[in-house]
Amino acid sequence: MHVINMAGCLRVRQWTKNIVLFAALIFSHHAHLTSDIIRTAGAFVLFSLVSGAVYIFNDLLDIDQDRKHPIKKNRPIASGRVSITGAIYLMVIILIITIPLSFLLKTGFGVVVSMYIILQGIYTRYLKNKVILDVFVISLGFLLRVIAGALVISVEISNWILVCTMLLALFLALSKRRHELVLLNQNANDHREILKEYSPYLLDQMIGVVTSATLVAYMIFTLSEETIAKFGDNMILTVPFVLYGIFRYLYLVHTKNMGGQPEEILLSDIPLQLDVVAYGVTALIVIYF
16 A cells, blocks of 8 residues: 555656657657667656656645645645655655666756756746746646657657647646636635636637647648658648547547546546557558558
């Protein structure tokens, strides 16, 4: 039980976010190279552990607010299942181990991991209460993951992929803010101060802009000269899966009042899972066959 609670502190289910580290491996035609697969897998594990340590830091600072939240009050630290001292020890041990290993794996990767830790520290202490900047920092965190995946195998990655990653991350972050605002209703300000700066209408407007931008950016990526030169002109076949995935997510956010935890949606919604698999299979066929 203690091990399970410790794993809960690291939010293992949220490690699915780090799958974007594999983007560079796949889109660089390196997915058949064993050495690069091992390096990327190692980067995924290290980044996941580091993000787990960041989550502990966040939960320690937000313990009072989390105890007022209808869902977050059940987290190991907020509920008291893991002591504050134990959580601090776990966080420090993870960082002492993972940071040197990140630099050993690849210097550039270690630098990005360090930047991620610093960024998340600043976000947790200050930027999470700055309107609009809060969601941009979340988006930047995803961008650093993609860049880390490219650096660890020493490949370049398309600027369009970086743009699409940033926009998709903004979409998820804004949807999360909307879910929090609707779920907590009148008590939203007691849990997260920044929520008083948002309204459902404002967030819906921002989500609409980001959704359109994401779809347009991805379509341009599939039709760009760079993409056609690398993969041929069939990447356009993946667009319907991207459209469905975003529309399905919007449906879950607005109709089912989901969106607070993107990883929970991905791990529980079968239509979305099938769509992700279909996109992955189609993309692999287009890129490699």
